Amino acid sequence: MKITDVVNRVDTQEKIRGAAQYIEDIPFDNLHYARTLRSTLPKGKILKVAYPRGFPGITVVDAGDILARNEVSMVTTDMPIFADGEVNYVGEAIALIVGRDKDEIIAFMKGIEVTYDPGTPLFTCDDAEENLFTRRHYSKGDLASLEGLEVFEGRYRTPYQEQLYMEKQGVVAEVKEGVVEIFGSMQCPYYVVNALKNALDYPEEKIRVVQTVTGGAFGGKEDYPSIMACQTALAALKIKAPVQLVYDRREDIQFTTKRHPSDITIKSYYREGRIEGMKIDVGIDAGPYLGLSDVVLQRAILTMTGAYGVPHLEVSGTVYKTNNIFNGAFRGFGGPQSLFALESHMSQLAARLGVDPLDFREKHFVHQGELTSTGGRFHEEIHLEEMTRILKEMSGYPHLARDGRGRLVGYGVAVVPHGGGFTGDGEAEHIKAVVKLRKDTEQFIHILVSNVEMGQGALTALSKIVASALDVPMERIIYKNPDTRLVPDSGPTAASRTTMVVGRLLYDAALKMKDALEEREEVVVTEHYHQPAYLAWDQENLRGNAYLSYSWAALLARVEVDPVTLEVTCTDIHGVYDVGLPIDEKMLLGQVHGGVIQGLGYGMMETMDSKEGLIQHNSFSSYAVPTTEDIPAIHTRWLINPYIEGPFGAKAAGELTLVGVAPAIATAVADALGREIYEIPVLPEKLLKVVKS
Amino acid sequence: MTLEHIRPESLHDLLKAMDTADYTLFAGGTDLMIRKRQWQGASRRFEEPIAFINQLKELRGIEDLGDHYRIGALTTQEEMATSGILPDYLRDPYHQMATLAIRNIATVGGNIINAASVGDSLPLLMALDAEVVLESLAGERTLPVTELIIDKYRTRRKSNEILTRVMIPKEDFTGYYYKKLGQRKASILSKLSIILLYRKKETLEDLRIAVGAVNDKPVRLPAAEKTLLATGDLAGYLKSLSEAFESADDKRSTKEYRETVSLALIKQELEKLFS
Ligand SMILES: Cc1cc2nc3c(=O)[nH]c(=O)nc-3n(C[C@H](O)[C@H](O)[C@H](O)COP(=O)(O)OP(=O)(O)OC[C@H]3O[C@@H](n4cnc5c(N)ncnc54)[C@H](O)[C@@H]3O)c2cc1C
Numbered sequence: 001m002k003i004t005d006v007v008n009r010v011d012t013q014e015k016i017r018g019a020a021q022y023i024e025d026i027p028f029d030n031l032h033y034a035r036t037l038r039s040t041l042p043k044g045k046i047l048k049v050a051y052p053r054g055f056p057g058i059t060v061v062d063a064g065d066i067l068a069r070n071e072v073s074m075v076t077t078d079m080p081i082f083a084d085g086e087v088n089y090v091g092e093a094i095a096l097i098v099g100r101d102k103d104e105i106i107a108f109m110k111g112i113e114v115t116y117d118p119g120t121p122l123f124t125c126d127d128a129e130e131n132l133f134t135r136r137h138y139s140k141g142d143l144a145s146l147e148g149l150e151v152f153e154g155r156y157r158t159p160y161q162e163q164l165y166m167e168k169q170g171v172v173a174e175v176k177e178g179v180v181e182i183f184g185s186m187q188c189p190y191y192v193v194n195a196l197k198n199a200l201d202y203p204e205e206k207i208r209v210v211q212t213v214t215g216g217a218f219g220g221k222e223d224y225p226s227i228m229a230c231q232t233a234l235a236a237l238k239i240k241a242p243v244q245l246v247y248d249r250r251e252d253i254q255f256t257t258k259r260h261p262s263d264i265t266i267k268s269y270y271r272e273g274r275i276e277g278m279k280i281d282v283g284i285d286a287g288p289y290l291g292l293s294d295v296v297l298q299r300a301i302l303t304m305t306g307a308y309g310v311p312h313l314e315v316s317g318t319v320y321k322t323n324n325i326f327n328g329a330f331r332g333f334g335g336p337q338s339l340f341a342l343e344s345h346m347s348q349l350a351a352r353l354g355v356d357p358l359d360f361r362e363k364h365f366v367h368q369g370e371l372t373s374t375g376g377r378f379h380e381e382i383h384l385e386e387m388t389r390i391l392k393e394m395s396g397y398p399h400l401a402r403d404g405r406g407r408l409v410g411y412g413v414a415v416v417p418h419g420g421g422f423t424g425d426g427e428a429e430h431i432k433a434v435v436k437l438r439k440d441t442e443q444f445i446h447i448l449v450s451n452v453e454m455g456q457g458a459l460t461a462l463s464k465i466v467a468s469a470l471d472v473p474m475e476r477i478i479y480k481n482p483d484t485r486l487v488p489d490s491g492p493t494a495a496s497r498t499t500m501v502v503g504r505l506l507y508d509a510a511l512k513m514k515d516a517l518e519e520r521e522e523v524v525v526t527e528h529y530h531q532p533a534y535l536a537w538d539q540e541n542l543r544g545n546a547y548l549s550y551s552w553a554a555l556l557a558r559v560e561v562d563p564v565t566l567e568v569t570c571t572d573i574h575g576v577y578d579v580g581l582p583i584d585e586k587m588l589l590g591q592v593h594g595g596v597i598q599g600l601g602y603g604m605m606e607t608m609d610s611k612e613g614l615i616q617h618n619s620f621s622s623y624a625v626p627t628t629e630d631i632p633a634i635h636t637r638w639l640i641n642p643y644i645e646g647p648f649g650a651k652a653a654g655e656l657t658l659v660g661v662a663p664a665i666a667t668a669v670a671d672a673l674g675r676e677i678y679e680i681p682v683l684p685e686k687l688l689k690v691v692k693s
Numbered sequence: 694m695t696l697e698h699i700r701p702e703s704l705h706d707l708l709k710a711m712d713t714a715d716y717t718l719f720a721g722g723t724d725l726m727i728r729k730r731q732w733q734g735a736s737r738r739f740e741e742p743i744a745f746i747n748q749l750k751e752l753r754g755i756e757d758l759g760d761h762y763r764i765g766a767l768t769t770q771e772e773m774a775t776s777g778i779l780p781d782y783l784r785d786p787y788h789q790m791a792t793l794a795i796r797n798i799a800t801v802g803g804n805i806i807n808a809a810s811v812g813d814s815l816p817l818l819m820a821l822d823a824e825v826v827l828e829s830l831a832g833e834r835t836l837p838v839t840e841l842i843i844d845k846y847r848t849r850r851k852s853n854e855i856l857t858r859v860m861i862p863k864e865d866f867t868g869y870y871y872k873k874l875g876q877r878k879a880s881i882l883s884k885l886s887i888i889l890l891y892r893k894k895e896t897l898e899d900l901r902i903a904v905g906a907v908n909d910k911p912v913r914l915p916a917a918e919k920t921l922l923a924t925g926d927l928a929g930y931l932k933s934l935s936e937a938f939e940s941a942d943d944k945r946s947t948k949e950y951r952e953t954v955s956l957a958l959i960k961q962e963l964e965k966l967f968s
Contacts (some may be wrong), residue, residue: 102732102734102735103735103736105732106731106732106735161761510721564957565872565874565954565958566954569878605877607876616944617944621882622944622945624876624877624881627878629875629879629880630877650731683908684950688950688954
């Protein structure tokens with residue numbers, strides 16, 4: 001087959017028919033259930049946990065059952081598997097209560113009494129010493145030389161966002177012949193392996209992690225499954241039976257990782273309609289443990305100048321430690337926060353200067369060959385002017401109709417990048433991806449990677465790449481959910497890297513296999529990741545090429561605002577995307593539509609408040625995400641710009657489609673109302689305050 | 694002694710059972726299944742035995758009895774929304790409730806007895822001066838919806854009574870305004886709802902206004918409506934309404950928004966009517 005052939009996704013049939021088995025559907029002999037005993041305090045010492053008597057079927061698994069280390073290893077190791085003597089957020093796991101009968105577990109849990117010595121929790125991000133996790137900084141040019149220029153400063157805030165995958169978090173742990181086996185809904189099987197190695201002090205041979213059909217993840221199943229795997233592994237080892245831990249929806253919404261709330265200040269120094277310098281300060285709330293937050297912060301600050309070349313820069317960022325919920329990965333990974341702030345700022349300054357927001361952006365666009373904000377070079381072709389031209393053409397810009405039949409009409413734009421793959425030299429230094437292709441004696445070709453299908457289409461995309469590279473029908477490709485006993489570590493399913501990085505390794509492997517394709521015996525080809533020689537990164541000082549490559553999107557949103565109720569309707573999103581060569585248009589449209597909808601929820605309606613460290617919007621009825629009635633007409637065009645390192649020229653796509661949507665919509669609402677907006681979501685309740693002020 | 698869940702074949706059997714013990718009546722179950730939720734796979738949190746009532750066909754159906762509509766308590770929201778008998782002002786609010794799948798099972802009686810502050814049928818029924826019929830083994834009694842509802846989740850129904858039907862007086866309204874506001878466009882609980890019904894021929898002859906999801910119980914001010922009709926004093930009416938509001942900030946909206954926007958919307962509609 002050819003990469004241009006139209007295919008259907010290989011996993012849709014079994015999902016639509018209901019045949020797919022999610023972790024909760026899979027039978028295990030003698031399966032025990034676990035429920036988490038959670039802290040009810042945001043901070044305190046645990047003085048005593050009194051358990052009721054008379055429950056022979058119940059086992060408690062807690063910090064006393066730790067085998068090697070009470071650490072969930074994920075970049076850092078600061079989070080305990082079970083609270084040991086102290087709690088640091090509401091919902092922190094104190095123990096797993098394990099039994100065969102769920103009603104008995106509930107009855108047991110009603111009788112538990114935890115006595116605390118309450119501490120003083122921190123809920124806000126201020127600069128008190130005990131409130132800081134990490135600080136990062138980089139600069140470019142000489143911002144001080146711009147003293148005396150005109151300045152415009154804005155402070156932007158973004159909220160929590162919940163991934164709201166359809167399938168809740170869930171794992172089963174089982175011990176078989178001394179091997180700890182984890183089955184579950186996850187993005188990164190080898191993260192789980194590594195967390196278990198650290199927690200149990202087991203060699204890799206004694207650990208097996210199998211991804212089960214995963215009903216959505218969006219980053220929420222990047223780090224979190226490691227916590228559940230460590231807990232259930234200890235439980236399974238203790239009771240010598242398989243243990244299932246599947247969260248309730250409310251539990252999942254309230255106590256698993258969210259998108260980091262942010263507070264970003266941008267101060268622009270400008271002259272003759274051009275920004276000469278920016279001073280940027282980014283703060284994100286990590287919750288009580290660092291986890292992935294420093295990595296999120298890095299992407300946030302490295303994305304801060306977006307699609308623009310700014311000669312003089314001072315960018316700093318802080319990860320704050322609080323006793324709010326523990327935050328983690330979510331599609332965009334720091335980008336949505338930065339780009340909301342930056343794109344709002346650009347439109348605000350354009351409006352203040354009385355110039356067209358797209359023309360204003362165009363003046364600042366980066367170009368091939370120029371230096372990035374961290375002193376790396378843009379190696380690839382960049383076609384932002386052309387993308388803007390297409391955007392204008394498809395939307396009729398600038399002659400945009402203002403007639404809303406009684407409603408206020410507004411337009412907003414955003415032009416955004418997304419850096420593909422891990423930040424800096426993460427791919428080469430930390431991930432070191434390995435992939436294998438195996439041709440069996442029946443002439444089937446097996447894709448052996450640790451990347452997962454989580455609804456985004458990885459099974460189809462990678463199969464299509466291999467089939468096209470080999471010019472064989474897709475039916476000859478076999479790609480199963482990864483089992484770490486069978487597949488090498490090709491890295492996590494995150495950072496929009498699967499098609500671009502892993503797909504390329506598979507493409508190379510396929511080319512090597514091509515000559516051996518008709519041989520009778522088994523053939524195995526292994527490929528290792530190598531960073532292109534033209535890229536360099538200094539992690540200590542954040543200097544060099546922050547990303548392998550950049551994907552780009554230019555968006556225009558049209559909104560209507562009811563002048564009385566201030567309800568916002570987003571009627572249209574026009575988007576032009578440069579994702580290199582779209583290797584499958586249908587699947588990419590799926591990413592665009594999903595990204596637009598998730599970004600629209602983030603920008604317009606998804607509200608999540610925390611009170612004393614407890615998430616208030618904890619159910620489908622209070623945490624409102626868009627339904628089909630809220631979805632605008634989505635107009636999509638591609639700019640074809642093949643990326644030399646990508647398979648068939650493909651670049652990152654998954655996160656790009658989300659990151660620019662909220663600022664496009666928010667600036668459109670600002671345009672409709674003739675006011676500036678500094679906070680999302682643009683709820684009517686908040687607009688009422690904006691209009692009244 | 695633990696009682697068994699029952700599924701009586703007739704209303705009489707049900708009333709007999711209810712006379713001897715407390716049962717949780719289970720109609721469509723769309724409120725109950727959520728209120729009694731429990732860890733998936735464990736037993737739901739029903740403290741009392743359940744009496745399933747959906748099979749009682751005699752409690753279902755919409756009839757036009759000349760001067761009023763008679764609605765069986767087990768009539769579904771979707772039957773209301775798509776009825777060929779009922780006028781639009783009655784169908785529209787039901788049509789905007791929940792989603793088709795829920796409307797197909799959720800009942801008229803359940804929405805009333807549940808008495809949620811966000812129950813969308815309550816402002817409508819209060820504006821229409823609807824009455825409910827409650828029946829026990831001892832007999833029937835009739836109560837205006839306004840009296841039945843005490844406040845959030847509380848009604849004057851006694852534990853041995855079942856709501857059998859709703860009686861809605863027929864009025865020749867010439868127009869209505871219904872607005873439901875939620876956190877999104879569909880499939881969402883109200884953060885505010887307004888029903889305004891009127892009869893305007895040469896002059897404005899009748900006018901009813903009810904506001905839902907602001908207070909614990911929908912707000913309707915019949916005396917202020919009469920004054921408004923007689924005097925045309927919009928400001929006076931809006932002031933009474935504003936004084937009656939006792940909203941609070943919650944997960945769905947704010948006090949400021951609910952009160953400001955409901956007054957603004959009603960003012961806008963009244964200005965059209967009185968112009
Ligand atoms: C996804 C979803 C969306 C929803 N959206 C809306 C919405 O937009 N607007 C809205 O108003 N509601 C909404 N609801 C709530 C619900 O659908 C309604 O309140 C429904 O009308 C309840 O009817 P039921 O038959 O399901 O009640 P049940 O759950 O069976 O019962 C509710 C209560 O009423 C009692 N009861 C029921 N019938 C009788 C009777 N005949 N006599 C005495 N007591 C009785 C029960 O004992 C129980 O206490 C939604 C619910 C869900 C799950």
